[in-house]
Amino acid sequence: MPRLESTARLQALMLEAFRECDAAARAPQGRVAWCTSVGPVELLRALGFAVFFPENHAAMLGASRAATDLIPAASAEGYSPDVCSYMTSDIGAFRRGVTALSRVDPSITSVPRPDVLVYDTNQCRDVVDWFSFYGRQFGVPVIGVAAPRGVDAVTDDLVAAVASQIRGLVAPLEAIAGRRLDPGRLRDAVAISRDTSLLWRRVLSTGSARPSPLTFFDACIHMGPAVILRGDPRSAAYYEGLLAELEGRIARGVAAVPGERVRLYWEGMPIWGRLRDVSDLLARLGACVAGSTYCSSWVFDALDPAAPFDSMARASVELFITRTDAVKERVLADEARRYSVDGMVFHDAKTCPNNSNCRYGMPGRLAAGAGVPSVIVHSDLNDLRLHADEGVRLALEAFVEQCAEASP
Amino acid sequence: MNGPFYCGIDVGSSYAKAVLLDGAGRVAADVVRRTGVAFEAVAEALRADLLAAVPGALGGIERTIATGYGRENVPFADGAVTELTCQALAGWHLFRRAVTVIDVGGQDTKVIVLGDDGRRLSFQMNRRCASGTGAFLEEMAARLDTTPAGLEALAERGHDAVALSSFCTVFAKSELLSLIRGGRSVEDIALGVYDAVVRRVVEMTPLHDGIVLTGGAARPGGVLVRRLEAALGRPVLVPEKPQLTGALGAALMAMRDGGAPV
Numbered sequence: 001m002p003r004l005e006s007t008a009r010l011q012a013l014m015l016e017a018f019r020e021c022d023a024a025a026r027a028p029q030g031r032v033a034w035c036t037s038v039g040p041v042e043l044l045r046a047l048g049f050a051v052f053f054p055e056n057h058a059a060m061l062g063a064s065r066a067a068t069d070l071i072p073a074a075s076a077e078g079y080s081p082d083v084c085s086y087m088t089s090d091i092g093a094f095r096r097g098v099t100a101l102s103r104v105d106p107s108i109t110s111v112p113r114p115d116v117l118v119y120d121t122n123q124c125r126d127v128v129d130w131f132s133f134y135g136r137q138f139g140v141p142v143i144g145v146a147a148p149r150g151v152d153a154v155t156d157d158l159v160a161a162v163a164s165q166i167r168g169l170v171a172p173l174e175a176i177a178g179r180r181l182d183p184g185r186l187r188d189a190v191a192i193s194r195d196t197s198l199l200w201r202r203v204l205s206t207g208s209a210r211p212s213p214l215t216f217f218d219a220c221i222h223m224g225p226a227v228i229l230r231g232d233p234r235s236a237a238y239y240e241g242l243l244a245e246l247e248g249r250i251a252r253g254v255a256a257v258p259g260e261r262v263r264l265y266w267e268g269m270p271i272w273g274r275l276r277d278v279s280d281l282l283a284r285l286g287a288c289v290a291g292s293t294y295c296s297s298w299v300f301d302a303l304d305p306a307a308p309f310d311s312m313a314r315a316s317v318e319l320f321i322t323r324t325d326a327v328k329e330r331v332l333a334d335e336a337r338r339y340s341v342d343g344m345v346f347h348d349a350k351t352c353p354n355n356s357n358c359r360y361g362m363p364g365r366l367a368a369g370a371g372v373p374s375v376i377v378h379s380d381l382n383d384l385r386l387h388a389d390e391g392v393r394l395a396l397e398a399f400v401e402q403c404a405e406a407s408p
Numbered sequence: 409m410n411g412p413f414y415c416g417i418d419v420g421s422s423y424a425k426a427v428l429l430d431g432a433g434r435v436a437a438d439v440v441r442r443t444g445v446a447f448e449a450v451a452e453a454l455r456a457d458l459l460a461a462v463p464g465a466l467g468g469i470e471r472t473i474a475t476g477y478g479r480e481n482v483p484f485a486d487g488a489v490t491e492l493t494c495q496a497l498a499g500w501h502l503f504r505r506a507v508t509v510i511d512v513g514g515q516d517t518k519v520i521v522l523g524d525d526g527r528r529l530s531f532q533m534n535r536r537c538a539s540g541t542g543a544f545l546e547e548m549a550a551r552l553d554t555t556p557a558g559l560e561a562l563a564e565r566g567h568d569a570v571a572l573s574s575f576c577t578v579f580a581k582s583e584l585l586s587l588i589r590g591g592r593s594v595e596d597i598a599l600g601v602y603d604a605v606v607r608r609v610v611e612m613t614p615l616h617d618g619i620v621l622t623g624g625a626a627r628p629g630g631v632l633v634r635r636l637e638a639a640l641g642r643p644v645l646v647p648e649k650p651q652l653t654g655a656l657g658a659a660l661m662a663m664r665d666g667g668a669p670v
Binding site: 367373375376378390391394395397398399401402405406 | 477489490491492493515516527528529530531532533535
């Protein structure tokens with residue numbers, strides 16, 4: 001598979017961001033906030049916090065296949081192996097005194113010490129338990145937003161309720177940051193996030209080209225800045241470059257999967273510890289995973305610098321993961337059409353029920369209603385004890401064969 | 409028998425099977441061996457078995473397709489295809505109608521739905537757990553101090569099947585211990601083991617008419633077939649040699665790839 005030239009810039013940018021967090025944690029005047037990956041990061045940027053994202057850290061533990069060995073340390077402390085393996089691997093790493101950041105820069109020997117942890121439960125409740133662990137460890141506040149779940153229509157009432165909670169974070173965060181919130185800086189951060197988000201959307205949309213210039217697996221890597229540098233102008237600059245490269249690929253007809261013959265859509269979490277293996281397997285079969293719900297989770301259409309709190313709230317409430325199955329089904333049908341895919345891969349991630357949308361009959365309804373065939377792979381985001389290589393491989397190979405057979 | 413010949417090799421987790429088709433698509437020979445741990449060696453042995461049965465096929469095998477867990481370990485194969493595709497092809501070849509193939513394999517159970525043109529519409533595989541698979545039967549047989557064939561012989565004499573509640577093979581084995589301690593007859597326990605497999609199968613997907621049961625445990629007229637029929641309330645179609653349908657599908661694939669009509 002052709003390698004994206006932007007990857008080198010990506011690595012440098014991520015390294016820079018991790019070093020900044022590390023430096024902020026060491027500096028006497030530095031302030032570090034830990035934030036959930038779709039939490040109110042713009043507010044934190046505007047208040048001058050260096051922002052660290054434990055989910056990103058956990059994904060790094062998963063991708064480096066360290067997670068499985070770390071989870072037992074959390075289990076031994078009473079965290080069930082059935083709950084979020086991002087959380088358990090991250091807590092396990094902390095207990096063992098290791099960090100995935102050391103793999104990026106050996107001089108970084110620990111996660112940056114937080115001054116505050118800020119969550120949004122729009123993804124799951126586990127983030128509260130996760131952050132509360134660190135709140136106790138470091139003796140720092142844990143504050144956040146309790147988001148509505150099972151959202152059908154995104155009503156003004158729901159948005160107002162979340163916006164009110166985000167506003168409620170300002171006073172405690174100001175006290176920790178030691179400065180007042182500058183509304184102009186908040187507007188700027190929201191504007192940058194919006195620009196980043198729009199560029200990220202355009203990057204992902206290139207996947208609708210045939211052949212696709214990028215795969216879900218590429219996007220899982222290149223989404224880094226959209227997650228950890230949201231609200232930072234370097235992220236938008238990065239995606240301008242990546243977008244240009246991908247559009248160049250489209251113009252030249254360069255396929256991310258040479259000989260693309262089957263197009264798929266990935267629903268659910270990546271299998272971080274097998275990202276490369278699954279990517280290589282599908283590429284060998286000529287199957288391109290052109291789109292995904294996961295990577296689209298960092299597209300926030302609602303962000304509006306003219307109404308920072310309300311638009312941050314709307315972006316949070318609109319998230320795919322918070323919605324009802326009926327809404328999700330419509331989104332998946334639309335996405336399948338938009339990316340003109342032959343089928344959908346549902347990842348049933350054992351420890352991530354909120355991001356496993358195949359458990360309430362969705363695949364059958366999607367096939368009956370939108371004519372989208374699918375396969376379910378049973379695995380996990382981080383815990384490879386819940387992954388069987390042979391079973392996943394067989395399911396994916398058989399599904400690609402089925403899709404190829406059905407193609408005109 | 410006329411050449412060219414087409415060969416299908418199914419290296420499964422417990423047994424390796426091979427089917428040789430002649431130029432007219434008739435089965436010229438079929439063989440079964442324990443898979444063991446040397447996939448390449450068993451594949452070579454199967455080929456030798458076929459050639460011993462049909463000496464005229466020596467040098468006349470036009471194409472070989474491998475399938476099963478060891479499909480990538482058949483050095484003389486011209487291609488590898490999953491057993492789901494092979495089971496679908498064989499199901500269509502044998503019955504020529506919309507059917508749902510249930511293959512109870514050694515390590516997994518698959519349910520494959522075929523349309524009325526023979527195309528695969530969907531498939532399901534059992535989840536991570538081994539319950540509902542051939543391996544489950546083997547494990548339970550071992551727990552009852554017998555062989556898989558012995559387990560079926562015991563079940564034939566059972567009348568009041570015990571209910572095994574566990575999804576997990578390991579837990580099911582401990583349930584067996586409790587049942588033995590509680591004085592249940594080993595025959596009724598053996599019958600309950602088959603019912604446990606049936607329950608795992610029927611919960612995988614809605615099962616309508618045209619059910620085909622394949623796999624080594626699906627002996628025509630055997631306990632598994634009868635218990636599945638009882639659970640579904642209707643007859644089940646069973647190929648003459650249900651253990652060989654994967655290899656048959658692979659041989660059919662070899663024939664189709666070779667340009668011959670299937």
